[in-house]
Amino acid sequence: MAPAAGKKRRAKSDPAPSRWSYRLQRMMLTPAYRKAVKIGLPVLVLVALTGGYFASQERRDEVMAVFSDMRNRFETRPEFMLGMMAIDGASDGVAEDIREVVPIDFPTSSFDLDLVEIQKTVTGLAAVAEAAVRIRPGGVLHVEVREREPVVVWRSYEGIALLDGNGVTVGTLDRRAARPDLPMIAGDGAENQVREALTLIGAAGPLGGRLRGLVRMGERRWDVVLDGGVRILLPESGAVQALERVLALDSAQDMLNRDLAAVDMRLPHRPTLRMNGGAVEEWWRIQEITAQTQDLNR
Numbered sequence: 151m152a153p154a155a156g157k158k159r160r161a162k163s164d165p166a167p168s169r170w171s172y173r174l175q176r177m178m179l180t181p182a183y184r185k186a187v188k189i190g191l192p193v194l195v196l197v198a199l200t201g202g203y204f205a206s207q208e209r210r211d212e213v214m215a216v217f218s219d220m221r222n223r224f225e226t227r228p229e230f231m232l233g234m235m236a237i238d239g240a241s242d243g244v245a246e247d248i249r250e251v252v253p254i255d256f257p258t259s260s261f262d263l264d265l266v267e268i269q270k271t272v273t274g275l276a277a278v279a280e281a282a283v284r285i286r287p288g289g290v291l292h293v294e295v296r297e298r299e300p301v302v303v304w305r306s307y308e309g310i311a312l313l314d315g316n317g318v319t320v321g322t323l324d325r326r327a328a329r330p331d332l333p334m335i336a337g338d339g340a341e342n343q344v345r346e347a348l349t350l351i352g353a354a355g356p357l358g359g360r361l362r363g364l365v366r367m368g369e370r371r372w373d374v375v376l377d378g379g380v381r382i383l384l385p386e387s388g389a390v391q392a393l394e395r396v397l398a399l400d401s402a403q404d405m406l407n408r409d410l411a412a413v414d415m416r417l418p419h420r421p422t423l424r425m426n427g428g429a430v431e432e433w434w435r436i437q438e439i440t441a442q443t444q445d446l447n448r
Contacts, residue, residue: 225261233257233289240295243321244277248293251275260285268293277320302344303329305336317344337366346389350374353390356397360406371416381412392418 177183204210224230233256237245251271254263265283272281272293280296300312300320310323312332319341323329333351340347347364350372354361357376365373365381372389374382384392392415400406405413405423414422 225259230260231257231289232260232263232285232291235291235293236286237293237295240278240293240297244275244295244297247275247277248272248295252293254291257289263291276318279314300329300332301348303332303334304341305334306341313341313344315344315348317341333361334363335366336363337369339369340364340366347372349390350384350393353393354397356401357406376406380406380410383412383414383416385416385418388418395421 178187204213232254235249235252235254235256237248240248251274252268265285269281269283272278272283272295277297278295279298282294284292284294286292298314298318298320301315302313303323303326304311304313304319305326310326312320312323312329313335314320326334333347335341335344335347343366350364351361354374360376362375362377365375367373367383371386372384374384374393376382382393382396395418396405396413396415399421409426410423411426412424414424
């Protein structure tokens with residue numbers, strides 16, 4: 151049938167997308183392209199804007215100044231400030247040495263201190279065996295120290311020093327009388343054999359106040375020095391047993407109270423007594439008198 155008069159025919163719209171719209175939809179379905187558009191493009195724009203802004207040296211300086219000021223305000227807050235150093239476990243002299251090697255201008259921020267480096271510096275002192283460094287509430291830098299305990303006095307060509315059980319120098323002395331409570335050792339290499347020296351000193355306990363010290367001979371063995379200059383020459387090995395044998399002979403025969411210069415135990419199976427010059431002359435005089443008496447009796 152023919153259309154009614156006066157009415158125009160309307161063309162139907164095509165529902166199919168255009169060619170460019172179709173291609174765009176297909177590209178958006180690709181994961182890589184979708185990420186590039188949603189993530190990569192904004193990042194690229196942001197980087198470009200940031201690079202453009204910081205292309206000026208003046209702007210860079212302004213931003214750095216702002217961040218530096220913010221950091222300084224944070225680090226200098228009262229809860230982070232230190233006002234003093236407290237040292238525990240150290241004598242007055244060692245505490246003074248610690249303050250000299252760790253010069254800190256208080257008040258200072260805890261962020262400006264390297265606690266590990268401070269601990270290494272304190273431990274590096276000769277008199278310090280261990281050290282712990284921490285920050286206590288109230289703005290206190292706390293240094294806890296365990297000092298080395300001197301056990302012997304070591305006399306060398308360089309002077310008189312105090313050694314701990316490992317042979318580490320703890321301090322120095324102007325004179326031996328400053329530490330009469332500690333035994334003395336001397337000789338080349340004596341500082342490397344402190345433990346052996348302490349063992350011998352312990353074994354020489356029956357000698358009491360007669361013991362003057364030990365002398366390392368040729369970096370191989372020890373001589374025990376008694377009052378009056380009497381020496382007990384010990385072997386390289388079995389020194390303790392040799393010294394105990396001398397003490398047993400002394401207990402049985404009062405040997406060390408005689409006019410001796412030395413007791414040589416370097417050959418344990420053949421102990422040798424060395425008399426002083428006056429004792430030797432007296433011995434020969436007694437021998438002559440004995441021989442004359444025997445001749446008269448014949």
